[in-house]
Amino acid sequence: xxxxxxxxxxxxxxxxxxxxxxxxxxxxxxxxxxxxxxxxxxxxxxxxxxxxxxxxxxxxxxxxxxxxxxxxxxxxxxxxxxxxxxxxxxxxxxxxxxxxxxxxxxxxxxxxxxxxxxxxxxxxxxxxxxxxxxxxxxxxxxxxxxxxxxxxxxxxxxxxxxxxxxxxxxxxxxxxxxxxxxxxxxxxxxxxxxxxxxxxxxxxxxxxxxxxxxxxxxxxxxxxxxxxxxxxxxxxxxxxxxxxxxxxxxxxxxxxxxxxxxxxxxxxxxxxxxxxxxxxxxxxx
Amino acid sequence: xxxxxxxxxxxxxxxxxxxxxxxxxxxxxxxxxxxxxxxxxxxxxxxxxxxxxxxxxxxxxxxxxxxxxxxxxxxxxxxxxxxxxxxxxxxxxxxxxxxxxxxxxxxxxxxxxxxxxxxxxxxxxxxxxxxxxxxxxxxxxxxxxxxxxxxxxxxxxxxxxxxxxxxxxxxxxxxxxxxxxxxxxxxxxxxxxxxxxxxxxxxxxxxxxxxxxxxxxxxxxxxxxxxxxxxxxxxxxxxxxxxxxxxxxxxxxxxxxxxxxxxxxxxxxxxxxxxxxxxxxxxxxxxxxxxxxxxxxxxxxxxxxxxxxxxxxxxxxxxxxxxxxxxxxxxxxxxxxxxxxxxxxxxxxxxxxxxxxxxxxxxxxxxxxxxxxxxxxxxxxxxxxxxxxxxxxxxxxxxxxxxxxxxxxxxxxxxxxxxxxxxxxxxxxxxxxxxxxxxxxxxxxxxxxxxxxxxxxxxxxxxxxxxxxxxxxxxxxx
Numbered sequence: 043x044x045x046x047x048x049x050x051x052x053x054x055x056x057x058x059x060x061x062x063x064x065x066x067x068x069x070x071x072x073x074x075x076x077x078x079x080x081x082x083x084x085x086x087x088x089x090x091x092x093x094x095x096x097x098x099x100x101x102x103x104x105x106x107x108x109x110x111x112x113x114x115x116x117x118x119x120x121x122x123x124x125x126x127x128x129x130x131x132x133x134x135x136x137x138x139x140x141x142x143x144x145x146x147x148x149x150x151x152x153x154x155x156x157x158x159x160x161x162x163x164x165x166x167x168x169x170x171x172x173x174x175x176x177x178x179x180x181x182x183x184x185x186x187x188x189x190x191x192x193x194x195x196x197x198x199x200x201x202x203x204x205x206x207x208x209x210x211x212x213x214x215x216x217x218x219x220x221x222x223x224x225x226x227x228x229x230x231x232x233x234x235x236x237x238x239x240x241x242x243x244x245x246x247x248x249x250x251x252x253x254x255x256x257x258x259x260x261x262x263x264x265x266x267x268x269x270x271x272x273x274x275x276x277x278x279x280x281x282x283x284x285x286x287x288x289x290x291x292x293x294x295x296x297x298x299x300x301x302x303x304x305x306x307x308x309x310x311x312x313x314x315x316x317x318x319x320x321x322x323x324x325x326x327x
Numbered sequence: 328x329x330x331x332x333x334x335x336x337x338x339x340x341x342x343x344x345x346x347x348x349x350x351x352x353x354x355x356x357x358x359x360x361x362x363x364x365x366x367x368x369x370x371x372x373x374x375x376x377x378x379x380x381x382x383x384x385x386x387x388x389x390x391x392x393x394x395x396x397x398x399x400x401x402x403x404x405x406x407x408x409x410x411x412x413x414x415x416x417x418x419x420x421x422x423x424x425x426x427x428x429x430x431x432x433x434x435x436x437x438x439x440x441x442x443x444x445x446x447x448x449x450x451x452x453x454x455x456x457x458x459x460x461x462x463x464x465x466x467x468x469x470x471x472x473x474x475x476x477x478x479x480x481x482x483x484x485x486x487x488x489x490x491x492x493x494x495x496x497x498x499x500x501x502x503x504x505x506x507x508x509x510x511x512x513x514x515x516x517x518x519x520x521x522x523x524x525x526x527x528x529x530x531x532x533x534x535x536x537x538x539x540x541x542x543x544x545x546x547x548x549x550x551x552x553x554x555x556x557x558x559x560x561x562x563x564x565x566x567x568x569x570x571x572x573x574x575x576x577x578x579x580x581x582x583x584x585x586x587x588x589x590x591x592x593x594x595x596x597x598x599x600x601x602x603x604x605x606x607x608x609x610x611x612x613x614x615x616x617x618x619x620x621x622x623x624x625x626x627x628x629x630x631x632x633x634x635x636x637x638x639x640x641x642x643x644x645x646x647x648x649x650x651x652x653x654x655x656x657x658x659x660x661x662x663x664x665x666x667x668x669x670x671x672x673x674x675x676x677x678x679x680x681x682x683x684x685x686x687x688x689x690x691x692x693x694x695x696x697x698x699x700x701x702x703x704x705x706x707x708x709x710x711x712x713x714x715x716x717x718x719x720x721x722x723x724x725x726x727x728x729x730x731x732x733x734x735x736x737x738x739x740x741x742x743x744x745x746x747x748x749x750x751x752x753x754x755x756x757x758x759x760x761x762x763x764x765x766x767x768x769x770x771x772x773x774x775x776x777x778x779x780x781x782x783x784x785x786x787x788x789x790x791x792x793x794x795x796x797x798x799x800x801x802x803x804x805x
Contacts, residue, residue, distance in 0.1 A: 074555040088512060092611040120612060135512035137549050271510055271551060272740050273575045274595035278586055285579060285586060304586055307693030311588050315614035322609055
């Protein structure tokens with residue numbers, strides 16, 4: 043339990059690596075976070091001394107081993123840098139647990155929607171909701187079958203499990219939101235809560251569908267962050283016309299109150315810089 | 328008639344806005360001697376009453392005149408562990424220099440004739456660092472019986488900003504074992520993420536923090552108290568707790584359009600640049616945007632820092648420097664250090680006084696395009712003793728800008744207090760303490776700095792921390 047063990051990666055596996063999309067699973071030693079983390083909470087990490095601070099949802103934990111599980115889709119410069127870390131390497135910084143935990147109680151019948159890397163993020167919430175005695179249904183969506191992660195775990199955490207793929211290579215061809223709409227509109231089905239994590243267009247669609255039908259929906263927002271402790275306001279979002287900080291007030295919010303256009307715009311603030319640094323390091327590789 | 332004050336040399340404005348080098352240069356030995364000799368060595372040294380930690384200014388300046396720089400260093404260290412930091416960033420013109428007898432009565436700030444106490448403090452502090460001078464530890468703890476938990480006479484300090492560092496230093500110098508918990512990946516708090524390196528170079532901050540480590544202080548970064556550990560756990564593991572949480576959460580203006588792209592809080596902008604090294608992007612990976620026309624809203628030190636960082640980033644990115652301060656009062660009411668205002672003006676910062684923004688307007692893609700504001704006049708005195716700005720009807724005007732930085736103050740971070748119900752806070756979320764002992768509503772838990780009574784200066788935070796440290800020693804001995 044020495045300090046130099048902290049933040050060390052003890053295990054790594056590649057969950058998916060196809061069509062230019064790579065998803066990595068890291069098991070990281072950090073007992074205090076493992077002990078305290080709750081579903082819906084996240085950590086902020088730095089891959090290197092000169093690195094960025096980015097938030098990552100904690101997908102699972104092993105209190106006995108003192109480890110947490112992080113799942114990262116290599117999408118930008120920093121996530122690719124994290125993907126290069128190997129067992130024995132350490133994060134330069136790791137802080138948590140951050141954010142408000144998802145309120146876990148007995149809602150009744152709950153459907154969770156996960157798209158892309160959001161699939162990993164709904165897992166801890168699904169598991170906790172199931173343990174709390176809810177009827178849990180899960181809809182996950184991926185571009186293709188090989189990008190579908192955590193299928194076994196999610197099936198175990200749910201009573202019903204649905205898959206949508208863009209190309210129809212597995213489950214239903216189309217979007218998670220198509221399946222969601224079908225489920226919610228069935229006459230004999232009554233749902234009490236929808237929980238969604240994924241790309242902004244997906245979460246926005248979930249919001250529209252549930253608002254129309256009149257079902258409560260919670261989304262976990264992916265705003266940009268720096269410190270993750272409320273110090274900078276980089277992650278501010280408009281919720282029902284009021285400014286909230288994703289890091290301390292969220293990351294979960296009432297889907298029907300989110301200003302999606304603003305979130306989408308703010309998440310593109312550094313698009314140009316991101317392109318620049320990616321190209322630069324690509325040419326150095 | 329006394330001689331004219333010795334000015335510290337500075338980098339020329341044109342040269343310095345192209346980089347992040349320290350603006351004010353140190354006194355050389357001759358300059359220090361000459362300035363020290365101007366001190367009248369008053370029988371009743373009123374300057375000391377202007378220092379929140381009551382440094383024996385008369386004595387250390389006298390020691391400088393005697394070329395006893397080591398002595399001067401130790402004289403300051405008796406009251407202040409961080410001479411090189413405070414010598415650089417204390418608003419001396421409101422404090423020791425204002426009470427110096429050479430300041431003309433009735434002046435709002437120190438007169439130019441007042442002794443440059445801060446430059447001399449910096450001279451002595453830097454001398455100590457350069458010569459690796461180490462004050463001895465007065466082991467108070469050896470002479471007192473430590474209770475109520477003698478087996479663990481360890482104190483935990485939460486937060487490594489000015490208050491936390493100062494409290495840790497005071498305790499460590501009394502031979503008490505101290506652990507500091509810091510949530511960021513580097514210690515220093517606002518000294519690290521807030522104050523730009525052209526005012527407080529990293530190596531100076533490092534040296535002052537290293538000094539604490541040589542005293543045996545342990546600093547643990549990447550741990551957020553209230554989450555990774557509760558206050559309850561700290562109380563079980565340690566004999567006493569000091570909370571130096573800081574004023575962590577930036578205020579916004581609460582006006583329309585505030586979340587448009589390229590509107591930053593000063594905290595975010597400065598954190599990206601100072602802590603994360605965004606001025607060295609892409610070598611450092613954290614980005615920061617830099618506009619062609621930048622407006623900084625606010626009139627305090629943070630506003631000055633943000634504006635001067637912005638000027639530098641424009642210059643370094645081959646943009647024509649164009650940064651403007653919007654402040655709702657006039658220059659004399661600005662809370663910023665006068666020297667920062669002077670430096671900022673020299674560097675080309677523009678000022679728009681008596682304006683109050685009422686709306687941010689953006690383009691169709693959600694990026695900032697202009698600020699709509701009202702002109703103001705000064706009205707009655709308010710609770711801060713300054714004249715209240717009153718908006719003039721029909722004075723609306725727009726100013727184009729593609730980036731704005733909001734520096735209108737900070738509030739309490741509630742991460743710890745919101746989960747610790749027994750810890751009493753006021754309506755702003757600041758921790759309530761006994762003003763004599765700095766003890767909170769929980770026995771054995773003390774607090775100081777900006778989390779008590781809101782935003783203040785570094786040295787005011789240190790003054791509270793010293794008080795807290797004295798009470799902790801008393802508490803441990805009882």
